[in-house]
Amino acid sequence: MSTNKPLTLLSLSHACVDVYQGSVAALVPFFVSERAYSYAAASGIVLAASLLSSVVQPLFGALTDKWAMPWLLPVSSLVGGAGVALSGVGDSYALTLAVVAVSGIGVAAYHPEAARMARVASRGSHTAMGWFSLGGNIGFATAPLLVATVIATGGLGASPLLVVPAVAGAALCAVALRALRAPGTATAAARGGDADGHDDWPSFLRLSGAVVCRSIVFVGLSAFIALYVRERTSGGEFAGTAALFVLYLGGAVGTVVGGRLATRHSRVTVVKWSYALSVLAVAGVVLVPGPLLYLFVALTSAGLYVPFSLHVTLGQDYLPRRVGTAGGVTLGLTVSVGGVASPAIGALADATSLQTALAPLIALPAAGWLLLRSLHEPAMPEAAPAPAPCYDPPTRVRSAPADDCRSSEGG
Structure with missing residues (x-):
């Protein structure tokens, strides 16, 4: 079975799970209109999903640097979906x-x-990881x-109907894990805590700060x-939903472009x-009025997402002995931690205006650029020409000679 099949299944399951990262923000206008929440109260829901x-x-x-925990994938998909599905109840x-905090977990x-x-x-491959991020x-x-x-x-x-992607994601995870366990599907770059290489924590921390x-901002x-x-734009709910869709869709385009550029x-x-x-694009979002605003939303999304999958592979190559930690931080922690700032933005918007509250976001991509300025390109992992490591679900991912893999499979 081709290794492309597990990667495709994992990418599809990633789509199902990240529906719930996007759903919390998408629910905010409905909480404001149906429950009369203030900006600060609504942003508190985003914080709840992000903080834990x-x-x-x-x-x-x-934990995943020490032990392979494949069962986490279908279980976490269901937990993430259940929290959002219950958010509108009562x-x-x-x-x-x-419940949104449970979804965040x-x-x-x-x-x-x-x-x-x-x-x-x-x-x-960072290009292949780009497809997973996509x-x-x-x-x-x-x-x-x-x-x-x-x-x-x-x-x-x-809102309980929103659980459907979680069920689909759990099923896709189960099939993907079964495919990875099949003979001949293990690949050569499974680098965990027993990988060769030196962990470059200063570079990783600067990358994480950026x-x-x-x-x-995002x-x-x-x-x-x-x-x-x-x-x-003096538009209705559709105008706002369309802008959020453009923000997220531009991210999908940006991820593909980033992999190509790399x-x-x-x-x-x-x-x-x-x-x-991204500095110029965010400035356009904050300052440009009217329908042209949608163009700057799209440019901002692309600018913020071109480096998205590259963050993941850079982090894993800066920490070759701790790829689980690197993936958790670059793909998860630093994505969700932005929600911690949302209540401050909401409180400032309540006291002044949304435009004033969003204006400080212009400076943050510039701060990120300053942190990145002294980074170097880490060594790329070498891909072996033939399948090498064995994936044994009750234990951790490990590297082993191909002959050992065949003997363990009875071949």
């Missing part, structure tokens, strides 16, 4: 915060092990449409862009230019 996720994500990464603000549990398995299936971007992009279709039709009380800056815009565009230029160079260009 941010705290526990490194823990899951560290009118209790505390209950809503609790599910999403946090998924990403480190999924990133490890995607690395196994892709032989460590799955998540597509999930983000479809979240506003899914939420709008379900909630606009049946109100917040229809991704945090990017995360605050999550801040995700939480408020629908409301902001409705104000700036085959011609160094990853660090592509990431630096992306952050620099």
Whole structure:
């Protein structure tokens, strides 16, 4: 069975799981309109989904560096979906915060092990990892449409229908893991805690700091862009949903472009230019009025997402002995941690205006560029010409000679 099949299945499951990262922000306008939440209260829901996720994500990464935990993938998919599905049930603000926090934990549990398995299936290729990341971007992009279709039709009380992608994601994970266990599907770049190489923590921490800056911009815009565009264009709910869709869809395009660019230029160079260009794009979102605003939303999305999959492979190559931790941080923690800043943006918007509250986001890509300026390109993992490591689900991912793999399979 081709290694492309497990990677495709993992990418599709990533799309199903990341629907729930995008769904929380997509639900914000409906919480504001149906429950009369203030900007600060609505952004508190985004914080609830992000805070526990941010705290526990490194823990899951560290655990997957020591033990393979493939069962986490289907279980975390179901947990992430269940939390969002219950968010519209009842009118209790505390209950809503609790269930979206549970959803955030599910999403946090998924990403480190999924990133490890995607690395196994892709032989460590950053281009292939781009396709895995694209799955998540597509999930983000479809979240506003899914939420709008379900909630606009049946109100917040229809939110249990949002569990459907989670069930599909769990099934895809199960099939992908079965494919990875099949003879001949293990690949050569499964580098875990027993990998060769030196962990470059200073470079990894600078990279992580830059991704945090990017995360605050993206999550801040995700939480408020629908409301902001409705104000700036005098449009209705569709205008806001369309803007959020453009923000997420541009990310899918940016991820593909980033992988292509990285085959011609160094990853660090592509990431630096992306952050620099994002400064102008975010400024356009904040300052340009009218329908032209949609163009700058798309440019901002592309600029923020061109480096997305490159963050993951750079982080894994800076920490070759801790790829679970690296994947958990670059693919998960620094994505969700932006939600921590959302209440501050919401409180400032309540006190002034949304435009004033979003204006500080212009400076953050510039801060990220400064952190990236001194980074070097890490060594790329070498892909072996034939399958080498064995994947044994009860134990950890390990490297072994091909002959050992065949003998363990009875061949």
